[in-house]
Amino acid sequence: VTSEFKGIRRRRPGTLPKHELRRSGQSARSPHIPDLVHITAVGAAREIIEAGQIEARRCRIFGTDLVYFFVARPAYRLRDGDTKSDQISRFPFVFVISPNNLDAPYHVYPFDTGAGVAGVYGDRADPHVYLEDYALESNLAGAVAHMAWAFDSAEAYFDGDLRAGLHSTLQPWESVSKGFLTIAQLAATGHNQPDKRASAIEVAYRTHIPLRGNVGLVILPKQYLENGTATNAELLERLRQLEITWDTYDWQPNESPDYFLSEITRLVRRYLRSREQI
Amino acid sequence: MTLRDDSTFRFVLAGYLKHLDHGFAIPCFVSGNTWYLANCSPRGDHGGVISSFEPFDSDEMIHLPVDMCRPVGVGDRWVDVFLWREAVHVGTAAELWGKLDRQRGAIEQEAPLSLLDLGTAVQTIDCRPLARRVFTALRTRFGEQKATHWRNETYLRGRLIKRLCGILGPSAESNPIKTKLQLINVKSLLDDTIVVEMPNSLFADLEASSLIVALRAHVKQDASAFGTRDAIIVPGNAHNQAEWPATNFPRQLELFLPHAESYAREDFVRGKPNAAAVAVVERWPDWPGHAVILVGPEGAGKSHLAAIWAELSGARRISARALGGTNLLGTLATGALVVEDAPAQLDERALFHLLNLMREEEAFLLITSRTEPVSWNVALPDLMSRLRAIPTFALGPPDDALLRALLIKLFADRQLAVDEILIGYLATRIERSFAAARSVVETLDREALRLKRPVTRALAAQMLSRPGRGLDGTEQGLLL
Numbered sequence: 001v002t003s004e005f006k007g008i009r010r011r012r013p014g015t016l017p018k019h020e021l022r023r024s025g026q027s028a029r030s031p032h033i034p035d036l037v038h039i040t041a042v043g044a045a046r047e048i049i050e051a052g053q054i055e056a057r058r059c060r061i062f063g064t065d066l067v068y069f070f071v072a073r074p075a076y077r078l079r080d081g082d083t084k085s086d087q088i089s090r091f092p093f094v095f096v097i098s099p100n101n102l103d104a105p106y107h108v109y110p111f112d113t114g115a116g117v118a119g120v121y122g123d124r125a126d127p128h129v130y131l132e133d134y135a136l137e138s139n140l141a142g143a144v145a146h147m148a149w150a151f152d153s154a155e156a157y158f159d160g161d162l163r164a165g166l167h168s169t170l171q172p173w174e175s176v177s178k179g180f181l182t183i184a185q186l187a188a189t190g191h192n193q194p195d196k197r198a199s200a201i202e203v204a205y206r207t208h209i210p211l212r213g214n215v216g217l218v219i220l221p222k223q224y225l226e227n228g229t230a231t232n233a234e235l236l237e238r239l240r241q242l243e244i245t246w247d248t249y250d251w252q253p254n255e256s257p258d259y260f261l262s263e264i265t266r267l268v269r270r271y272l273r274s275r276e277q278i
Numbered sequence: 279m280t281l282r283d284d285s286t287f288r289f290v291l292a293g294y295l296k297h298l299d300h301g302f303a304i305p306c307f308v309s310g311n312t313w314y315l316a317n318c319s320p321r322g323d324h325g326g327v328i329s330s331f332e333p334f335d336s337d338e339m340i341h342l343p344v345d346m347c348r349p350v351g352v353g354d355r356w357v358d359v360f361l362w363r364e365a366v367h368v369g370t371a372a373e374l375w376g377k378l379d380r381q382r383g384a385i386e387q388e389a390p391l392s393l394l395d396l397g398t399a400v401q402t403i404d405c406r407p408l409a410r411r412v413f414t415a416l417r418t419r420f421g422e423q424k425a426t427h428w429r430n431e432t433y434l435r436g437r438l439i440k441r442l443c444g445i446l447g448p449s450a451e452s453n454p455i456k457t458k459l460q461l462i463n464v465k466s467l468l469d470d471t472i473v474v475e476m477p478n479s480l481f482a483d484l485e486a487s488s489l490i491v492a493l494r495a496h497v498k499q500d501a502s503a504f505g506t507r508d509a510i511i512v513p514g515n516a517h518n519q520a521e522w523p524a525t526n527f528p529r530q531l532e533l534f535l536p537h538a539e540s541y542a543r544e545d546f547v548r549g550k551p552n553a554a555a556v557a558v559v560e561r562w563p564d565w566p567g568h569a570v571i572l573v574g575p576e577g578a579g580k581s582h583l584a585a586i587w588a589e590l591s592g593a594r595r596i597s598a599r600a601l602g603g604t605n606l607l608g609t610l611a612t613g614a615l616v617v618e619d620a621p622a623q624l625d626e627r628a629l630f631h632l633l634n635l636m637r638e639e640e641a642f643l644l645i646t647s648r649t650e651p652v653s654w655n656v657a658l659p660d661l662m663s664r665l666r667a668i669p670t671f672a673l674g675p676p677d678d679a680l681l682r683a684l685l686i687k688l689f690a691d692r693q694l695a696v697d698e699i700l701i702g703y704l705a706t707r708i709e710r711s712f713a714a715a716r717s718v719v720e721t722l723d724r725e726a727l728r729l730k731r732p733v734t735r736a737l738a739a740q741m742l743s744r745p746g747r748g749l750d751g752t753e754q755g756l757l758l
Contacts, residue, residue, distance in 0.1 A: 262456055
């Protein structure tokens with residue numbers, strides 16, 4: 001362990017991951033998985049809607065083209081330590097996607113890997129546990145099993161509230177599971193500044209994701225309902241053509257990023273509840 | 279990250295970030311070589327103040343022309359950037375409302391939501407007609423369901439949340455409270471009653487603090503823009519009307535008699551926000567145009583000032599809605615007339631005729647209104663031009679001094695002598711508005727009567743906070 005350690009480290013090539021969480025997940029199965037959530041800035045969302053697909057982009061961590069989602073939970077970067085405020089936190093645009101018609105994911109992790117590698121979880125991440133050790137089974141069943149093991153219910157997962165007493169069920173040598181629980185506590189409701197990425201199940205795909213037939217809902221700033229310019233009308237018309245329903249949040253230039261995230265969480269919760277997914 | 283909250287540290291509003299090509303953009307500030315975004319207090323309130331700055335960077339930032347840049351600092355009034363048809367406008371909400379005078383008609387047609395956001399931040403404007411037009415526009419374009427969804431979930435809920443945040447103060451930023459606020463739902467019943475569902479614990483805390491009645495009144499007032507039948511606030515576990523608590527309604531056993539509000543000249547509460555309006559009344563009969571219009575929100579003192587002027591001038595007083603069926607020449611018999619509450623159910627021809635008669639008779643006229651004449655939607659072009667020519671004087675929202683004086687006056691109206699400690703306690707805890715001052719005085723008076731206790735700081739503290747436990751379960755208590 002060095003004092004320079006910040007983020008979760010990658011395994012050296014040729015060494016085998018522990019995959020302990022996959023074992024943990026095998027003890028509990030649930031047949032349903034909630035929809036996936038992808039959040040981007042409004043400007044990028046326009047391009048996505050125009051293209052009709054969410055495109056896989058080069059991921060510097062895994063060295064391949066990937067498109068990222070979180071299971072059910074709207075979570076995005078608010079502020080990481082000394083970083084500057086960014087576009088997504090000021091103009092969020094949300095896609096809620098059904099995973100049922102998608103191919104198998106490239107990987108499934110129990111938290112936002114980008115944040116983990118960047119050191120957002122700070123010294124809470126066990127330095128003896130490597131990123132690959134946390135990987136769940138690379139399929140949706142792996143995500144569902146992990147949700148059932150760690151959270152009891154989909155709603156508890158949505159809120160980030162871990163199953164009570166879970167830590168005491170672990171053996172002393174289950175370092176990956178313990179490491180996960182330590183990180184995941186950062187997302188719990190009772191935490192002082194919960195970072196919902198810390199236990200949001202990350203699902204990555206290597207292919208572009210077509211909007212039609214997969215996206216059930218988009219959430220956009222209310223100002224898109226105004227005629228204003230033709231581009232707004234075009235965007236809503238495009239959504240109609242793609243058979244995507246939309247909801248809006250109250251965008252104001254002087255609202256806090258925290259507020260937007262809270263509003264979007266509320267709208268996604270309502271949508272998932274209406275579909276009896278949480 | 280460093281938040282610059284040193285009030286001596288200056289920034290310049292020098293750029294903006296847009297996500298649409300109309301309406302509000304995000305103002306960007308520069309200091310040295312670093313760009314910042316500002317945070318607002320209260321959050322999302324265009325009439326609020328800048329509370330802090332945080333570093334920001336974006337390739338999409340657009341620089342303002344030098345002559346539009348503004349130096350600002352922590353504590354200054356929030357400044358917006360508003361885009362309309364290739365033009366950039368910079369200013370406070372009230373400044374922007376004035377600058378966009380000629381464009382407002384077009385904005386209302388094409389971007390009514392943006393105009394409503396701007397209008398709600400201008401204290402002197404009654405935005406209910408505009409809210410109604412937004413609803414109609416959304417219904418026409420997207421159907422009844424989407425329009426109702428906006429009305430309930432965005433507009434009414436948003437205003438309620440803002441009020442609650444104002445009541446709760448800093449504790450509203452705590453995670454437990456934020457979670458509770460997230461769970462508030464606004465829906466409408468088939469009979470067009472608006473129902474606000476709150477988490478049980480939040481409802482119980484607000485009920486214990488006697489705040490439910492006041493909140494319900496606010497929701498009802500906001501909802502009246504849409505012609506709704508009623509509004510009620512219920513805990514989330516009340517699934518049918520039989521379970522709705524009686525707290526929403528005045529207590530049956532309480533003998534709460536209406537009080538007489540003093541309109542005596544010496545009882546008018548003066549301050550900077552109403553100085554111009556007071557001056558013009560006292561300057562009478564030195565009124566070059568023989569007419570003035572007083573504009574201000576409910577409770578700002580328009581009627582009181584009109585009563586003082588009526589006393590001075592011998593004016594008769596008439597409601598704007600009664601103009602149509604009145605002998606207009608008779609109303610000018612004393613040479614002076616007060617027309618109150620324009621433009622409610624205004625008979626435009628009658629007002630136009632009255633203005634002509636006033637000129638012929640060389641009589642004086644004082645009109646009171648919650649909104650400026652430009653927003654009255656006057657159809658008669660000649661009447662509009664006449665109204666534009668009449669000087670308008672605004673009674674603005676109370677500053678700290680005026681709020682304290684107003685509280686004393688409102689207590690005195692109820693024959694309650696209160697001490698400075700109570701006034702200071704309330705002035706730092708209630709929303710700075712005439713409505714909030716009236717509401718808190720009325721509630722305290724009612725509770726004192728009910729509990730048979732004097733109105734003291736202790737009673738106020740008991741009413742406004744639950745000893746030992748706040749809404750968030752901490753030791754901080756509930757703040758009004």
